Amino acid sequence: MKKLFWIFVTIAAVMLIAGCGGDATKSEKLKAGFVYVGPVEDAGWTTAHDEGRKAMEELKFVDESTFVETVPEGAEATRVITELVESGCNMIFTTSFGYMDPTIEVAGKYPDVKFHHCSGYKTAENSTNYFGRMYQTKYMAGIVAGTMSKNGKLGYVAPFPIPEIVRHINAFTLGALSVNPDATVMVIWTNSWFDPVHEKEAANTMIAAGCDVITQGTDSAGPQEAAEAAGIYSIGNDSDMSFMAPTAQLTSAIWNWGIYYKDIATKINDGTWVNDPIWWGLETGITSLSKFNEVVPQELIDDLAVAKAGIIENDFIFNGPLYDNNGKLRVEESEALNDGDKLSIQWFVKGVKGKIPKAKE
């Protein structure tokens, strides 16, 4: 018993000594704190943000940054953001829609810290939001899928029926229709951002239903794996997923967040930071298609370059006439969806085989 007591005393002493020296000292540099919705190695959304984080760290005036992964979207995030600020972070990036209210809440308590919320719409004096026009890249991905598919049946593993995802599915479908007027896009919802098993199952269901190109709006590489196993083509999402599907993945619609993170850190450093929300397009390079599979013909790659130039010049993707998938005319011939419409879209374009659950009227 006595021996045990002394062992405990020793352990406690070691802890005390080790613990006291542990705290980081404050520095003048910028220190970023990131809140991630999935694991950092999800191979998709969160991986893309983490690569951006690392790119930002290369700036001279940016200190080593820190992150918390797999944070629930809700009140739990409030605590995590607070802890990040308390640990010495002076710029915060919260990378999922559900962190919007917690971000604004914590921002109110720390006026000297700059907050950045990805994909939402609320701002505060010291809090902004940022996003990219991924739908433009999804349109180009649709062109690739529509061209490479033999039967025109495409499958889309989708997370939540929120405007962002609906917009992306629509753009992908319109891209496919631009090269194959008979193309259809089947949609299965997984109701989760990251659920590799469920995503893979959804992909397999669509493959069994005859889809010969699979793409996704979810964060894991599960659907890519399914496509690789079935010997069909796939298009990745958020990050290059070719390591999971070296023969299946034709290309991936990826985020290059480093471009934004470096820009915003520079602005904070220069003192030119403003809380204006940004929604960057293809011209900035915030989204792009990743390296093409060698089976993608040069002709198609050339066509994509033309399409890209066209989108940059005039963002025509949601120009009328647009019909929804019940045949109703939604956008007149001479009209187009404005940004507000795009950000709140809750209907599928013609060609999408899927449903959006209805809200209470």
Added chain:
Amino acid sequence: MFKIKLEQKERVSKREELIITLSAIGIAFVLSGVFIALNGVNPFVALWKVITSALGSPYGISETLVKSIPLIFTGLAVGIALNSKLWNIGAEGQLFFGATFATAFVIYGPVLPKPLELTVLVIIGAIGGALWAAIPALLKIKFKMNEVISTLLLNYVAINIADYFLFGPWKGKDNFPYTPEFPIEAKFNRIGFGRVHIGLFIALVLVVLLFIMLYHTKTGYKLRLAGSSLKAAKYAGINIKKTMFLVFLISGALAGLAGVSQVCGVEYKLHQQISTGYGYTGIIVAWLARSNPFIIVIFAVFLSILLKGADSLQIAMRLPAAVGIVMQALILFAILGSELFKNYNVKLIRGK
């Protein structure tokens, strides 16, 4: 060659039981330490960080308490069932069902004056949890279906029912699976210490009530007797089926309250992530506490410190999020393993 021989123990003293439980936690900590060291971090520094982040500041303490509240409820839920040797693995689902019931009242019901509204929400949430627990109870009583399986699987059903409402009729105006924020009448008051809300008082009152019921009333005696020996209980003229059903209802109601306390006390809306596995962590809490209501409070706080600490470890030491889950799993593993030492004398014998 060595052989392992197990000898059934006649009786285990409270003291021995306590030592076994504490050693199990100790072993779990040592194993977690090895895991943390393998990630290149000094485990003692990590442990210190966990403790200071949870208890080193008023903010840390308040957040630890906030996270303990649902764990007290689910710990009590699982504990009351364990007292009668019934396994309620379904606290997670009952939590969601309770939360869904309460939310339904917020959305469809009238807005009442605050004290009345909160009382109604608490009662409705408890009823929701109890109803969801009544299903496995009936399955067990009528068809002898193992409650471990039925309660576990019904978790997924309950969560999917909540999802149906979140993705359909209750979808907020962002078109995201969140209900609109609750009106002020449906929000638990905060007690003036960070985000700690009155759910804590409700939980503590229930702890006392359950303790009195279990150890100082006839009903409690019946429940415990049913747990210790079915034969003896039958012999004593206790209606086992009725007792079992009652236990499940109470257990479900307690888990349902965890749901109410999350949506009304912390989140102020129903969404998919109102629980970070509180229903499952409640199993560990109840088991560690040997179902004693007062000790459940202690272990609820203990697990809250660990869960919260896992986030701090990510921030301070760059350890992966999985560390928290691994630590929890190791504790459960060690505790379950320690059962062997509680019930048997384990001897190594030199043999041929």
